Amino acid sequence: MxxxxxxxxxxxxxxxxxxxxxxxxxxxxxxxxxxxxxxxxxxxxxxxxxxxxxxxxxxxxxxxxxxxxxxxxxxxxxxxxRETKSTAGRAARVLRVGFVASAANETTQQIIAMFARRRPGWRVDMRQAAWSNPTAGLADGDVDAALLRLPFPGQDTLRVEVLFTEPRWVALPTGHPLAMRDQIPFRDLWEEPFVAAPPETGRWREYWLATDEREGHPVRIGAVTDQPDDWLSAIANGYGIALTPESSARFYARPGITYRPVSGVSASQVGIAWGPADDTNPIVQDFVRCCLDSEPPRPGGAVA
CATH class of the missing domain: 1.10.10.10 (Winged helix-like DNA-binding domain superfamily/Winged helix DNA-binding domain)
Structure with a gap:
């Protein structure tokens, strides 16, 4: 059987x-x-x-x-x-790196360029995952490392190094009354419907709804989406608003959506993650070192 x-x-x-x-x-x-x-x-x-x-x-x-x-x-x-996939990657000289949404922002290209200099002949295969897969395939062994938003489900079982921190903003329909403000207190968003990740993402969904920072105030869900395009459409169509990294204003700018800073909510972190079995993998560790040596982006998108 x-x-x-x-x-x-x-x-x-x-x-x-x-x-x-x-x-x-x-x-x-x-x-x-x-x-x-x-x-x-x-x-x-x-x-x-x-x-x-x-x-x-x-x-x-x-x-x-x-x-x-x-x-x-x-x-x-x-x-x-893991050994089978890793062996195939080494034979092809390809490092598989998962990511969710915008990965490490503007530093992604810098990291890949640094890795190319460190490992001539090797190629980084960037693989985007849906929000329903917050480890971007790392937990399943589909990638060798992943650039991820923290926190994410299963984080405690992996190796994680924080690369940089950026504020959480809010994405609203451009016609929303709050879209005219320069900055919005998070408390003023509590009654708004939110566009959320699927319920099965657990901790990931709760973090981007900021459930721990609402003083017990319940969350209203206006729509559930799993991909950036669907997320943007739901917001533009007025089904809800969403907390999002500040960099989304650059990576996901589109007509009908306005991004504004939010006060009273904690910042978001970006990290590089890999499995404990790859602590001694020189290729993965070289990539991790390139991530840690990269210059974090400055507010507004420029790399320091």
Whole structure:
């Protein structure tokens, strides 16, 4: 019998969390989709793996037997997969770097140029990910490193170095009454509908809604989007507003949208992330060094 490793990952997450809701948030999937996958695994194995109750998900005896084996099995598979992809990249002299939205802003080109000088003959393959994948493929082994907005789900399991910090602004429809202000207190935005990332992104979504900085005030969701173009359209069409890095005013300028500074909300950080297994990978570490040696952008877009 062949079992999809994805089903085993879902099973392990539910077993560790003891809750479908928490496991779904951790896996960036919806709860109904996760429930369906667990039932599929139980059907394939022909045994119940959990008993379900209001208190959560408890492992059955067959579930306990399986959960004891799964971590080592998945770790071996992940190691084999990473080594296979990494070997292919080394053979082609390609470093795969994931990113979300604008990556490291204007410094991205500077970093790539520095890496080219450090590693002649090597090429950096930049791979953009949707917001539903806040690690830009790093957690799945699809990339060797990633330029990411902090914080992101799973950050504690990876190596992360902060590159620079920039303020969070707000993107509003140009006709919005607040768009005429030079600066907007975050408190004045609490009653506004927000354009949000998908619920399964968990911590990522909560950060860009600034849920921890609302003094308990509930968030109104006007639209949910997963791509920059859809995000921009939702704002321009008046479905909501959104917190965003200050650099979005340069990277995502378009008619119908106005960007304004926001006071009373914390700044955003950009970091370089990689897996612990690549601590001794000289190619990845050279790229990390180029990131750390790069000059952070000045406010307004110029590189220092």
């Amino acid at each position: 062949d079992v999809d490793t994805r089903l085993l990952r879902y099973f392990a997450a539910v077993a560790e969390e003891g809750s479908l809701t928490r496991a779904a948030e951790r896996l960036f999937v919806s709860q109904p989709a996760l429930t369906k996958q667990i039932k599929q695994l139980e059907t394939q194995l022909g045994v119940p793996l959990f008993t379900r109750s209001r208190a959560g998900m408890a492992l059955t005896e067959p579930g306990q037997a399986l959960v004891a084996r799964v971590p080592a099995l998945l770790a071996d598979w992940d190691r084999a997969l």
